[in-house]
Amino acid sequence: MSERILEINDLHVSFDISAGEVQAVRGVDFYLNKGETLAIVGESGSGKSVTTKAITKLFQGDTGRIKKGSIKFLGEDLTQKTEKELIKLRGKDISMIFQDPMTSLNPTMKIGKQVMEPLMKHRNYSKSEAKKRALEILNLVGLPHAEQRFNAYPHQFSGGQRQRIVIATALACEPKILIADEPTTALDVTMQAQILDLMKSLQKKIETSIIFITHDLGVVANVADRVAIMYGGQMVETGEVDEIFYDPKHPYTWGLLSSMPDLETGADTELLAIPGTPPDLLHPPKGDAFAERSPYALEIDFKQMPPWFKVSPTHFVRSWLLDSRAPHVEPPEMVRKRLRTMPNNYTQPKQVERVSFDGE
Template sequence: MTKHLLEIDDLKVNFKTYGGEVQAVRGVSFHVDKGETVAIVGESGCGKSVTAQAIMGLIPNPPGKIVGGKVVFEGREISQLPKSELLKIRGSEIGMVFQDPMTALNPTMKVGAQIVEGFVRSQKVTREEARKRAIEMLRLVGIPDPEDRVDQYPHQFSGGMRQRVVIAIALACQPKLVIADEPTTALDVTIQAQILDLLHRLQEEQELSVVIITHDLGVVAEIAHRMVVMYAGIVVETGSVEDVFANPRHPYTWGLMRSLPRLDEGEKQRLVPIDGTPPDLFNPPKGCPFAARCDFAMEICDQQMPAATDFGGNHRAACWLHDSRAPRIDELVAAGRQGV
């Protein structure tokens, strides 16, 4: 158990709102090894960002609360640490890259100062050394003229450059793990390509572990080693990127893949959307949360949450179709259900 760098075990997070208690994350488990990139995929509201915030200890309490499970980082349970202890890990051991670089940066502070803020706090360094470090970080993330840029303010940077600064901040203390929450969603495709290349290069050079949160399966295929597909607060499928793309096992993953148009599609085909919308997490269904939108739903699906089936190589999916008592999938497809 201790060999993983990060291990999330049955994590549960609730938020209290005026409308009741939202069960945003309802028992999520996965792990991240050293030097590995793990992508968490899912639609808005599936709990992927909340999971990331829970790892960082950034769940605002109140209204949010980790009501169950563990976050183990380097063999140490960190979800219940007091704030003073957490501050030592956050930033220096685990770095975070946020979605929108405009709101993640302080507009009234020079970027150099922002990059080394955590570094200065954790290590006693002189002003000279800190400045040198900031320049070095800017160079690392590919910003031209770092000696001049270090004294500029965020508004003097373009969107892509700002995201590079945010990455520099996350890496300044040489963390072992970086959590990137939709790091390219706010960027244009040509800039996204630059940032993905940068993340990939840094990850290999620095032997970083990366958790990347995204809704873009294209990004997952390009950058991740393993992926975790979330739906309505639970993990429905997980496995290596190659396995999941080649052999998706959960109807939700099938649906996600089918609903994407592809640049290399030949004949124009009609898209196959997933009908309906995700369930309400104030009062989540007791069975499989995807049952209401699933073409293959059976009676059992509404009544009981399916257990995860292991397909080998860490590829798992939680679906009743893989139960030994379920009808065979190819027979269902032959009988007219929408297939893979």
């Protein structure tokens, strides 16, 4: 069995604003194994970023708070750590890459110094040792002419190069967990592919575990080992990447897959859009958060939150459609088409059981 490096159980995160309490994360459970990449996928406002920022309480201002739940990193509950203790973890054991590299880099500081900073702070390197290691990591991430440009400023680099510098800074101390929050969204398609390939190769060299946040399922197929689908502040489906792509069970996952083009999608093919808007988490729904937007919603979906159902040892789904009493529902044609391309083990009927989710 793989070594469990992170385990989150029943996490609730709220933000107190003038209009009331925004329940941004509501009962999230997931785990991360050593050396693997977990992708968290969902629309804007689904709670992806808030969930990962909660790991080290990286909230802006004083409005965000963890109401309930545990976040165990190597067996220690981070929700019980003080701010001083968390500062020692940030950048050393758990690092984060944000979406826009220009907001992550200090525009007034030379890039070499920014890569050196975590090494001097967390590893107690001398200036000469930090510079040597900073140059090594900048070359490792493929920054052209790293030595000659060591004293350049962020605005003197392209967007893709700035993202490489951000990655170098995040990986300088060889963290055990790297959280990448939509790290390729601000880049063009060619540069996206290069950055994703870079992250995969660096992961093998440094042996770090990655949580990759994205709204793009196309990106997920290239980087993830496992996928967690998030909606309305909750996880609704989690499984290995092939299980999510070729045997999805939740209507929201069907909607995401149906709205994603592939190589066989012609110019005249109409991609499906998910109707409606995400729920207002100031007043979260009582039952299934996706019920209002789902054409497959059952009466119980509006009254009671569905439990977890176990499809396989690695595949869990939170949908009343998997209950033995529910009517049989076929996924949309675009999802069925994907299923037809798969080996028989994905199309055979499975024994689904209702479980109390424990991340196993």
